[in-house]
Amino acid sequence: xxxxxxxxxxxxxxxxxxxxxxxxxxxxxxxxxxxxxxxxxxxxxxxxxxxxxxxxxxxxxxxxxxxxxxxxxxxxxxxxxxxxxxxxxxxxxxxxxxxxxxxxxxxxxxxxxxxxxxxxxxxxxxxxxxxxxxxxxxxxxxxxxxxxxxxxxxxxxxxxxxxxxxx
Numbered sequence: 224x225x226x227x228x229x230x231x232x233x234x235x236x237x238x239x240x241x242x243x244x245x246x247x248x249x250x251x252x253x254x255x256x257x258x259x260x261x262x263x264x265x266x267x268x269x270x271x272x273x274x275x276x277x278x279x280x281x282x283x284x285x286x287x288x289x290x291x292x293x294x295x296x297x298x299x300x301x302x303x304x305x306x307x308x309x310x311x312x313x314x315x316x317x318x319x320x321x322x323x324x325x326x327x328x329x330x331x332x333x334x335x336x337x338x339x340x341x342x343x344x345x346x347x348x349x350x351x352x353x354x355x356x357x358x359x360x361x362x363x364x365x366x367x368x369x370x371x372x373x374x375x376x377x378x379x380x381x382x383x384x385x386x387x388x389x390x
Contacts, residue, residue, distance in 0.1 A: 224268050227275050228255050234279075254279075261322040273297055274319040281323055287375050291361045294320075295354050307351035313340050317367055324370050331367055339367040 231251040239246040247253070258278060262270045280293040298316045299306035308316075317336045324330055343360040344352065364372055 224255075224259070224263070224270055227258060227270050227272065230272075230275075231255055257326070261326050262319075271319075273315075274322070277316060277319040278323060281320055281371060284378065287361075287372055288358070290371070290375075291358050292354070294361075295357050299354070299357075300351070302351065305353060307349075307353055308357050309351040310340055310344055312351075313343060313357075320368060320371070329370070335367045339365045 228251070231254050235246055235251045235254075238250070239248075258270055258275050261278060262274045276297050277294060280290050280297070283290065285293075294316055295306070295308060298312040299308045300312065314336055317339055321330050321336065342365060343357070347356070361368070
């Protein structure tokens with residue numbers, strides 16, 4: 224927990240420097256509380272760095288493609304000159320990401336994760352997949368992660384302005 228706290232403090236200090244006046248001074252504290260609520264429900268005082276990173280990537284303001292690539296980088300394992308994501312790593316990623324909607328009572332059952340994993344590896348003979356296959360699957364907007372592109376689109380529309388007047 225201390226390592227995650229230090230990481231968040233540094234992250235939000237940099238953000239305050241880049242965007243003065245736009246970052247709440249308690250952002251690190253609030254984010255840590257959210258991560259604890261999502262990933263330490265039993266109160267062990269332990270949150271996996273990889274789980275915290277997945278949540279931060281998912282909740283970031285970055286593009287969907289950048290988020291998807293970030294997930295791959297954190298969950299893939301090196302295999303020679305390339306990195307691959309295994310079924311087990313994909314399951315871990317999906318379980319970690321499912322804690323985000325679960326915090327507001329919108330989680331899916333473990334069977335959703337298994338169905339999504341099977342769907343991603345459909346027709347794959349190997350035990351792991353490359354980044355392009357992973358990205359292609361995510362672009363198809365699997366039901367288990369449908370909340371992610373939806374939230375992205377909603378946040379993107381907040382920046383839209385138009386000259387039309389409503390009556």
